[in-house]
Amino acid sequence: xxxxxxxxxxxGTKALILSKLYYGVLSKSLERLDLERxxxxxxxxxxxxxxxxxxxxxxxxxxxxxxxxxxxHLIKMDLVDRVINPDDRREHFITLTKKGLKQTExxxxxxxxxxxxxxxxxxxEDLETFMxxxxxxxxxxxxxxSNDLFFNYKKTARKPRKPIQK
Amino acid sequence: xxxxxxxxxxxGTKALILSKLYYGVLSKSLERLDLERxxxxxxxxxxxxxxxxxxxxxxxxxxxxxxxxxxxHLIKMDLVDRVINPDDRREHFITLTKKGLKQTExxxxxxxxxxxxxxxxxxxEDLETFMxxxxxxxxxxxxxxSNDLFFNYKKTARKPRKPIQK
DNA sequence: TTACAATAGTTTACAAATGTAACTATTAAA
DNA sequence: TTTAATAGTTACATTTGTAAACTATTGTAA
Numbered sequence: 001x002x003x004x005x006x007x008x009x010x011x012g013t014k015a016l017i018l019s020k021l022y023y024g025v026l027s028k029s030l031e032r033l034d035l036e037r038x039x040x041x042x043x044x045x046x047x048x049x050x051x052x053x054x055x056x057x058x059x060x061x062x063x064x065x066x067x068x069x070x071x072x073h074l075i076k077m078d079l080v081d082r083v084i085n086p087d088d089r090r091e092h093f094i095t096l097t098k099k100g101l102k103q104t105e106x107x108x109x110x111x112x113x114x115x116x117x118x119x120x121x122x123x124x125e126d127l128e129t130f131m132x133x134x135x136x137x138x139x140x141x142x143x144x145x146s147n148d149l150f151f152n153y154k155k156t157a158r159k160p161r162k163p164i165q166k
Numbered sequence: 167x168x169x170x171x172x173x174x175x176x177x178g179t180k181a182l183i184l185s186k187l188y189y190g191v192l193s194k195s196l197e198r199l200d201l202e203r204x205x206x207x208x209x210x211x212x213x214x215x216x217x218x219x220x221x222x223x224x225x226x227x228x229x230x231x232x233x234x235x236x237x238x239h240l241i242k243m244d245l246v247d248r249v250i251n252p253d254d255r256r257e258h259f260i261t262l263t264k265k266g267l268k269q270t271e272x273x274x275x276x277x278x279x280x281x282x283x284x285x286x287x288x289x290x291e292d293l294e295t296f297m298x299x300x301x302x303x304x305x306x307x308x309x310x311x312s313n314d315l316f317f318n319y320k321k322t323a324r325k326p327r328k329p330i331q332k
Numbered sequence: 333t334t335a336c337a338a339t340a341g342t343t344t345a346c347a348a349a350t351g352t353a354a355c356t357a358t359t360a361a362a
Numbered sequence: 363t364t365t366a367a368t369a370g371t372t373a374c375a376t377t378t379g380t381a382a383a384c385t386a387t388t389g390t391a392a
Contacts, residue, residue, distance in 0.1 A: 040182075044173070119303070136287060136288060144191045
């Protein structure tokens with residue numbers, strides 16, 4: 001209808017294009033904020049304030065070394081704090097600052113407004129089917145062999161276990 | 167079921183995560199090729215061999231300045247040629263080489279195998295609903311104001327039309 | 333016909349994202 | 363109590379994103 005020719009595209013490619021369109025609209029709708037990216041991290045913290053960095057990585061499929069820079073940036077913008085967990089000093093809790101809480105509110109509002117807008121032409125039943133399939137696809141993908149870019153816990157990064165001699 | 171807690175996520179974020187998982191699996195399944203990325207460009211060329219660069223940009227939501235480097239790389243790998251259109255010498259046609267055709271075959275096979283695999287647990291009706299909703303979401307997003315990152319033809323990059331004085 | 337605008341693509345420069353490896357510190361396990 | 367695993371950091375190379383200015387070519391309206 002709106003395209004000369006509908007091009008059959010793999011679902012991974014379609015999903016990538018959708019996300020690019022989505023974040024283009026999102027960043028436009030949030031351009032009044034001084035933060036210009038990492039919105040999904042704030043969105044996640046809204047419901048998981050005080051979690052550690054690895055938790056954010058796992059849920060948003062972001063590499064942990066990238067996450068260090070993300071959090072550094074959010075700290076520089078005074079949106080979050082990094083606090084060592086006294087019960088397990090390896091972990092750093094990420095907590096929203098007062099300013100972070102305020103901006104996160106706007107971020108969440110924008111995310112929800114866009115979802116509401118683009119789903120407005122879709123009935124409830126189809127929406128539920130769509131969401132259910134989307135989750136199933138991710139679930140199925142996690143079962144397949146992958147160059148796991150971010151699920152660091154899967155890696156055998158260190159040298160393989162040396163058998164004890166003696 | 168498989169997650170402690172299902173976290174409600176915006177659809178743009180879910181789509182991004184899905185695409186990361188997907189391309190992780192894809193690059194694993196294609197690691198025998200010497201090409202290690204830009205698979206979606208080859209996939210697109212499979213059905214649109216000989217199109218110009220802008221056409222690829224529009225369909226894959228890739229910026230045209232990035233596309234220059236992508237094509238440069240594919241040429242260096244001897245997978246495509248860049249040919250000036252004699253009828254409109256601004257346009258450069260991108261055509262698959264013999265080697266490109268061969269590797270594209272494998273790329274297409276891998277894409278289709280992954281789609282088949284991850285949709286195998288989903289019935290035909292739900293699949294069709296899913297695809298239809300996915301297309302509608304992209305369509306709806308295109309109607310919203312955006313920081314258009316790649317749809318260069320939308321931009322008013324040049325200085326605005328100067329009214330003729332005289 | 334001739335300015336001017338629009339289109340397709342390129343180049344440059346810099347910022348940010350990604351991928352990889354090696355690293356510290358801390359906790360868990362054999 | 364050594365060894366491994368986990369959480370996070372640092373460093374570096376490569377790739378990608380972004381913006382502006384640029385060439386070359388074609389379309390168009392006075």
